[in-house]
Amino acid sequence: MCVAVFIRLCVLSMQRTSEAYPAAGRVILHVDMNAFYCSVHEAVEPNLYKDKPTAVAGSVELRRGIIVTSSYTARGLGVRTGMQVREALKLCPELIVIQPDFDLYREFSNRFMTIASSYTPLIEAVSIDECYMDITGSKLFGTPLEIAAELQRRIQDELNLPCSIGVAPNKLLAKMASDMKKPNGISVLRLRDVPKLLWPMPCAELFGIGRSTADKLDRLHISSLGQLAAADEHVLRGAFGITGEWLKQAANGIDISPVNPIREQSKSIGHTTTLPKDFTDIQDIHRVFLNLADQVCRRLRRQKLLAQTIQITMRDPSMKTITRSHTLQVPTEHIEHVLAEASQLFENHWTIGDPVRLLGITLQNLIPKEESALQLDMFDYTKQPNREKLNETMDRLRDKFGEQAILTAGMLSDDPSALIRDHKRRGTSLQMDHLRVPKKDDD
Numbered sequence: 001m002c003v004a005v006f007i008r009l010c011v012l013s014m015q016r017t018s019e020a021y022p023a024a025g026r027v028i029l030h031v032d033m034n035a036f037y038c039s040v041h042e043a044v045e046p047n048l049y050k051d052k053p054t055a056v057a058g059s060v061e062l063r064r065g066i067i068v069t070s071s072y073t074a075r076g077l078g079v080r081t082g083m084q085v086r087e088a089l090k091l092c093p094e095l096i097v098i099q100p101d102f103d104l105y106r107e108f109s110n111r112f113m114t115i116a117s118s119y120t121p122l123i124e125a126v127s128i129d130e131c132y133m134d135i136t137g138s139k140l141f142g143t144p145l146e147i148a149a150e151l152q153r154r155i156q157d158e159l160n161l162p163c164s165i166g167v168a169p170n171k172l173l174a175k176m177a178s179d180m181k182k183p184n185g186i187s188v189l190r191l192r193d194v195p196k197l198l199w200p201m202p203c204a205e206l207f208g209i210g211r212s213t214a215d216k217l218d219r220l221h222i223s224s225l226g227q228l229a230a231a232d233e234h235v236l237r238g239a240f241g242i243t244g245e246w247l248k249q250a251a252n253g254i255d256i257s258p259v260n261p262i263r264e265q266s267k268s269i270g271h272t273t274t275l276p277k278d279f280t281d282i283q284d285i286h287r288v289f290l291n292l293a294d295q296v297c298r299r300l301r302r303q304k305l306l307a308q309t310i311q312i313t314m315r316d317p318s319m320k321t322i323t324r325s326h327t328l329q330v331p332t333e334h335i336e337h338v339l340a341e342a343s344q345l346f347e348n349h350w351t352i353g354d355p356v357r358l359l360g361i362t363l364q365n366l367i368p369k370e371e372s373a374l375q376l377d378m379f380d381y382t383k384q385p386n387r388e389k390l391n392e393t394m395d396r397l398r399d400k401f402g403e404q405a406i407l408t409a410g411m412l413s414d415d416p417s418a419l420i421r422d423h424k425r426r427g428t429s430l431q432m433d434h435l436r437v438p439k440k441d442d443d
Contacts, residue, residue: 020143021136022169027144028259029133030166030174031116031151034183036129038071040108041098043160053077054096057085068100072183108159115154119147124259132171134259148186172255175207194253199226206250225251269299269307272360278317279356286343292361293339300363306331308365310341314350315358324349331367338363
């Protein structure tokens with residue numbers, strides 16, 4: 001092939017690629033890993049799990065755990081997220097129930113985010129297994145569909161994981177598109193497609209509309225997205241306030257929110273634990289709070305934050321849930337402060353001796369430590385440097401040798417609160433610490 005012909009073909013290819021992008025507007029991808037936890041286990045041990053009905057659940061040995069996710073093979077046999085393990089095993093006796101391994105999930109999450117980042121720096125991770133990508137400026141890599149196909153192929157080839165990708169002019173439509181073909185689908189959803197594809201759907205099908213909002217819309221005789229798109233904005237504002245405007249725009253496929261690549265500081269850090277039986281003894285409850293305080297403070301210090309507000313969650317056997325909080329005069333990162341506040345809140349707002357089913361601690365009003373000028377108590381300031389040094393030493397030892405390396409006697413127990421330190425088994429898809437905390441150099 002002569003040079004002139006080659007150049008001509010290159011120019012035509014670039015022109016074709018450029019025409020695939022809007023002259024004004026954005027191109028957004030939503031990448032959603034399919035049955036992520038189960039798929040990761042299958043990728044690591046295909047001889048055990050490939051094409052078999054699998055599910056990830058907690059408390060497998062007690063048969064009381066809840067299905068966190070299930071493979072597509074298991075879903076075809078009726079196994080669903082939120083189902084009790086014992087119920088799932090009745091439906092599917094051959095179901096392989098796997099204990100979670102969040103260390104492994106975080107590793108694969110980092111790896112697929114790294115692949116995505118090779119196409120654009122504008123990536124917003126919204127959970128451990130999904131992200132938005134703004135590829136408006138990524139023409140160098142091909143058309144939007146070519147980028148989506150190559151990204152999907154690379155994730156499959158390099159990680160052996162399936163994913164679905166939505167291609168759209170905004171985040172809302174990209175999210176809706178990625179749900180259209182699972183597993184391993186690529187779907188395009190443009191604004192002109194909204195009347196045909198979205199308007200016939202019930203309102204609850206739109207991302208961002210929960211069950212209670214859908215029920216309230218239904219009472220306004222608005223049951224479909226088409227009806228919502230055509231609804232009187234004044235009526236919506238009267239019923240939902242400023243959210244009413246968003247509801248109408250969303251039903252019309254309008255979303256101007258940017259893809260935010262900045263890994264924002266956590267707004268809160270918390271842990272809850274469901275108890276193996278109803279606890280009534282204050283010593284048992286104190287031990288649970290001790291384990292909870294230990295881990296929320298560990299996560300707080302790892303992100304170099306201080307907490308101003310301590311909130312506790314309490315639930316009784318009837319599932320009635322109460323939250324209470326207290327704001328400190330001086331922000332803290334220390335377990336003894338958090339434990340003292342949590343214990344005091346419990347004693348102030350719970351009848352001692354009444355049964356407790358669930359307990360939790362959440363740290364709120366978080367402040368970057370480096371930006372916070374601590375107003376140290378005049379009787380405590382001499383202890384502060386020693387306390388920080390002790391925290392740093394203990395954190396380094398536990399980072400190197402594991403969470404069980406240093407424990408107080410009060411932390412030792414067989415109840416689920418002790419399992420909070422087992423980062424392999426404990427975690428959620430929305431816990432993004434692994435993407436927020438910078439990696440440290442090896443000591």
